[in-house]
Amino acid sequence: MSEENKLSGQESLQIITEMIQKVKGTFNENGSSAILWGAVVAFCGLLSFAEIQWKFDVGFDIWGLILVACIPQLYIVFRERKKKLVKTYQQAATDNIWLVYGISIAALVLYQIIVPGVSDDLTAGEGVQLLQKNIQTGKIEDFHFYIPSGSSIYLIIYAFPTIATGLVCKFKPMIYGAIICYGLFIISLFSAFKYDLLLMGLAGIFNWLIPGLILRKRYLKGIAD
């Protein structure tokens, strides 16, 4: 396409079709973020489960690794933003989905940290003391608020950006991964905390790690073609 020509109608149509196909073939999501988050959540979930199951302690809160993982995550985001030569409407939409996900997870962490303590304080402020009685020993202790099955809420939030991205990009591994994550959420409604940790580890694998590895394979194949 080096010079201006008089075009026939058929030639115009051919150019439009060809260019639209070329844009459709542009695929620059390499799955790095999904692989990173999938690996970190899977590792934290499975190790936390193992700590309780086999009664050992790594000596620190393993879920702190999520915060540590934010550093390489930010690096990946900025590096990929620099490398991108084109931004499709699809990418703009998925970027926003993941931004909302980041905000939601941060909000959920705050909710989980703040709400039980504030509930205790508010109840005490109203002059109410909540007690719990162990019906086996008869022992009566203070009752403190907690978020029941908090892991279930995380599993719903984990599935949300994955299924939205999968549907927007028509990427089946993400859709199936998110459906599995919703299945794990349903199981978590009935399971004990220890098994919820196992479910979160599995969610990391099915919801992010596997779709991320498939994305990476597809990206590398796209570079090679």
Next chain:
Amino acid sequence: MFNDLDPILHSQLRLAVMSLLIGVKEAEFTFIREKTNASAGNLSVQIQKLKDAGYIDVIKQFKDNYPQTICKITKQGVKAFEVYVVNLQSYLGKS
């Protein structure tokens, strides 16, 4: 009745650029050049014509100390492209 095809769009390279930009939010000059196989000089001229017509916005900035040109289609450009396609369909239907 056959409507004349927009002369700004009815050119091989300008139509290719508009067809690319209609499907993306924004694209760098190098991406457009790669996809259209056009020379940098010719592409610059055609992009300027599309910009003058108000069909695309051109943002020039620096990235890592290198100049970067980002192109995005305007609302006017989208409308013109849609009209062009409708007229093209009508033209092809009659031929």
